[in-house]
Amino acid sequence: MLASVLKPCNDTRMYEKFGLSLTKKGEMFIFGRASPTAQIQSVDKNATISNRIGFYDSLRGEATKAKRIIAWFKFAALCFKIKPDIIVTHCPELLPILAFYRLFSKCKMVYDVRENYYYNILYQNNYKGLFKRVLAGVLRLLEQGSKLYIDAYLLAEQCYNQEFVFHKKKFEIIENKYAEVEIQHNQSNLKSPSAFNFVYTGTISGVNGIWQAIKLIQKMYAVEQKVHLKVIGHIVSNELRKNLQAYLADKPYIELVAGSPLVAHKKIVAAILESDFVMLPYRSNKSTASCIPTKLYECLALRKPMLIQDNLLWQKKCEPYNAAVFIDYEKEKPKNVLGLLKSTKFYTRLPKEEVLWQSEEKKLYDFISEL
Numbered sequence: 001m002l003a004s005v006l007k008p009c010n011d012t013r014m015y016e017k018f019g020l021s022l023t024k025k026g027e028m029f030i031f032g033r034a035s036p037t038a039q040i041q042s043v044d045k046n047a048t049i050s051n052r053i054g055f056y057d058s059l060r061g062e063a064t065k066a067k068r069i070i071a072w073f074k075f076a077a078l079c080f081k082i083k084p085d086i087i088v089t090h091c092p093e094l095l096p097i098l099a100f101y102r103l104f105s106k107c108k109m110v111y112d113v114r115e116n117y118y119y120n121i122l123y124q125n126n127y128k129g130l131f132k133r134v135l136a137g138v139l140r141l142l143e144q145g146s147k148l149y150i151d152a153y154l155l156a157e158q159c160y161n162q163e164f165v166f167h168k169k170k171f172e173i174i175e176n177k178y179a180e181v182e183i184q185h186n187q188s189n190l191k192s193p194s195a196f197n198f199v200y201t202g203t204i205s206g207v208n209g210i211w212q213a214i215k216l217i218q219k220m221y222a223v224e225q226k227v228h229l230k231v232i233g234h235i236v237s238n239e240l241r242k243n244l245q246a247y248l249a250d251k252p253y254i255e256l257v258a259g260s261p262l263v264a265h266k267k268i269v270a271a272i273l274e275s276d277f278v279m280l281p282y283r284s285n286k287s288t289a290s291c292i293p294t295k296l297y298e299c300l301a302l303r304k305p306m307l308i309q310d311n312l313l314w315q316k317k318c319e320p321y322n323a324a325v326f327i328d329y330e331k332e333k334p335k336n337v338l339g340l341l342k343s344t345k346f347y348t349r350l351p352k353e354e355v356l357w358q359s360e361e362k363k364l365y366d367f368i369s370e371l
Helices: 012-022 065-082 092-101 117-123 129-147 210-223 238-248 265-274 294-304 312-321 334-343 358-368
Strands: 002-008 027-034 051-057 086-089 108-113 152-155 171-172 194-204 227-235 254-258 276-282 306-309 324-327
Touching: 002 012, 002 065, 002 092, 002 108, 012 027, 012 324, 012 358, 027 065, 051 294, 086 092, 092 108, 092 129, 108 129, 117 129, 152 358, 171 358, 194 210, 194 294, 210 227, 210 238, 210 334, 227 238, 227 312, 238 254, 265 294, 276 294, 294 306, 294 312, 294 358, 306 312, 324 334
Parallel strands: 002 027, 002 086, 027 051, 086 108, 108 152, 152 171, 194 227, 194 276, 227 254, 276 306, 306 324
Antiparallel strands: none
16 A cells, blocks of 8 residues: 555656556555545545556645544554555655554555655745744654664655665665656657747745746746746645736736646646746755756656756756756846757757666565565
8 A cells, every 4th residue: 555645646656656566566555635637435435446556535625734634544544444465655644653553463564755854844944943843853753763663665865865864774765767657749749949938847836946937937038038938736835826826917928837736747747748948946955955856857758958957966967968958047147048048959868768767666666575
């Protein structure tokens, strides 16, 4: 069973990668946030089996505190009901429930560490003051204590092997490389850029540079009226959503497509394919500086040129293929950026298996088989 409170049932990593890969071994159940594009039943009903995968919803609609607490009880009830042989939690929020369930079951338990949540809390601006430090400390204690009942750990980033110590007894690094989704595209979609259609996709937040992307587009539009930006993805807060909607109201060359609350990954991939350039304006932050964004692997696999905020690690990933132009989003002159994008010959070498999920799938399959 794969489980998360906030990730949707058809989440890229949980479903498209882990779920579809591990279902080759046997029946699979996914516990996650309700998604209109997944077949979902409530926890007190039989799950719908589609391709040997059953979906159960953790919560529906807005993720309020009350709904998240109710999700813990739903997850515990589901564990006792289906009695899985292996449970993989994709969030630290469910670790206490697994600790409780360990008292009644000897099933194998795995913690998929998708992010450095401790750093996220400390270095991103989602929480303030003393509460931020207390929350980060509690989270780290949960992860450290998981050594007592978690059998193995999966790490989504190479850097996590240095940043963590709680995972050392048994772990594998399973990176977020690209798993092809079922969407209509062919080599004609993988064209050389001929216009200035940009896309900003994924999680829309200040840390991920949404305002830097918008301000640069504004400056480029003043130079070249063919510039267009599509912003599509999950907005991290209602306040940011309102601010973006107000700011973009008089800017028809910037389109905002925000999910309620989520945008299906297929729509994200489609937006990337339709664009000429993908913007990765991630601001320097200790929580993400050593991580490789899933979006970067997606763009490499889809052969989409990228405009990326200066980052030496990402530059090393892109240089073998000449896949990106690296700039300082806040300092680079718009005319220079347009000139670089026009003159650069992208993808002089094509990415192959090294950016695809298949290599990670085999590692995951072997690791789970050995538990």
